[in-house]
Amino acid sequence: MKATYQKHTLQFKRPSGTSRGILKTKQTWFIKISDKNNFGIGECGILRGLSVDDRPDYEEKLKWTCQNIYLGKEKLLTELIEFPSIQIGVEMAFASLAAANPYELFPSNFTQGKQGITINGLIWMGDFSFMKEQIEEKLQLGFSCVKLKIGAIDFEAELDLLKKIRAQFTADEVELRVDANGAFHPDDAFEKIKYLSELDLHSIEQPIKANQWKQMAQLCEKTPLPIALDEELIGVFNVTNRQELIQTIQPQYIILKPSLVGGFANTKHWIDLAEQQKVGWWITSALESNIGLSGIAQFTQTLQNNMPQGLGTGSLYTNNIPSPLEVKGEKLWYNPNLNWGKI
Known part of the structure; x- marks a missing residue:
């Protein structure tokens, strides 16, 4: 070998x-x-x-x-x-x-092209007009769940953008997730979350920076908007520490990036811990090429989680590896009639 x-x-x-x-x-x-x-x-x-x-x-x-x-x-x-x-x-x-086919790590209805995985549309940070343009594009493509990166421009401007989206689309029509990437300060995070909660959002990812367990636990306890941990899970290798983190913070959700938490086995361990505490979860790619994205998507399919997953990153690059992955509407599909390109 x-x-x-x-x-x-x-x-x-x-x-x-x-x-x-x-x-x-x-x-x-x-x-x-x-x-x-x-x-x-x-x-x-x-x-x-x-x-x-x-x-x-x-x-x-x-x-x-x-x-x-x-x-x-x-x-x-x-x-x-x-x-x-x-x-x-x-x-x-x-x-x-x-595997029988080196590109089909977890054979399923997904790799046979019979079932797609529902994904969220990803909205990148930028000025108001750029973010609005992206949102309209995703909605036209058929996405019913979009995730917005927030925390880079003025909070009032971001709030205004979200209000305008909600004025056009109800929560039943479009599920809105926001990801602050730890941009809020613990002193004013609750107030900002309170404002956001008035807009019928699904959840907010990582409102404050990681490794502030006490402050994050306080937010999760009294939040009017479900909180999802993301960066908080990175670098927590010890099994006991993982359990302690979930039990201490008691988030509403955790978000798992297999490339950042140590692969499939470690992702499954986090999921088992979360489910023991009745904490929800979903899986997100970490901007991999189609090789990694395909493996993560195939693994995700085996877990049978019906929530929109964060797996819509394959079309971001000019030089990605050609693959059978296709996004149609709000679903990621694997087309077995298409071939993998050379690496």
């Missing part, structure tokens, strides 16, 4: 705004395992400034992983605990190697 890796820099079609700045490119790495005549492929992708494994020794660890591929999946996953994005790449590559 041999393994190699290669870097791929994804180019955004248009710069995309987040509370951490404007994204123009996204670095990712593909790991390939070869065993006799078979191969397996996985993706290791980090988000700069957010992934816990955004470290100077990242490629060095990738090289070590390839050199030690003979250790097998379970041993490698243990050794890679501080590198969650390499963990999922390894998981994907071994699942791919074992």
Whole structure:
């Protein structure tokens, strides 16, 4: 058995705004395992400034992983605990190697093209007119759930935008999710959430920065708007700490990015903990290429969660890997009649 890796820099079609700045490119790495005549492929992708494994020794660890591929999946996953994005790449590559079709990691009605996954439309940060333009585009495409990144422009302007959307579309017609990416200050977060709650929103992601458990727990306890944890889950490797986090904060939802929390097994562990505490959840991609997005979507399908998932990121890039993934209306589909392109 041999393994190699290669870097791929994804180019955004248009710069995309987040509370951490404007994204123009996204670095990712593909790991390939070869065993006799078979191969397996996985993706290791980090988000700069957010992934816990955004470290100077990242490629060095990738090289070590390839050199030690003979250790097998379970041993490698243990050794890679501080590198969650390499963990999922390894998981994907071994699942791919074992599969009848190396691109169908979790065969299902989804990979057969018989069932799609409902997804939310993603609205990037920007000025009022740009965000309004995106929303109208998503609604015209048939999305009934849209997620807006907030916290970059003036809060009053964002509130005004949301009010105008609500004036046109009721909560029954369009489900609105907002993601603050930790942009609110604990001192005024509750007041802002209160204003937002008057607009019949579904939820708000990560209103304040992570690692403020006490303040976040207080918000979750008295919030008039369901709160979803996102960044809060990153870097929590210890099983006991995960349990303590869920029990202490008692959020209404958690949002899982498998590339940021350590792959499929770790994502499932978070879900089990959440369900024990009657906490809801959904899964989101972390701007992977179609290789990673497809693996995450296939995994998501096995979990049978009917909420809109955050998996609509495949069309963001000019140089993505051609794939059978297609977005039709508000659903992500896998078209088995389409071929994968070369990496």
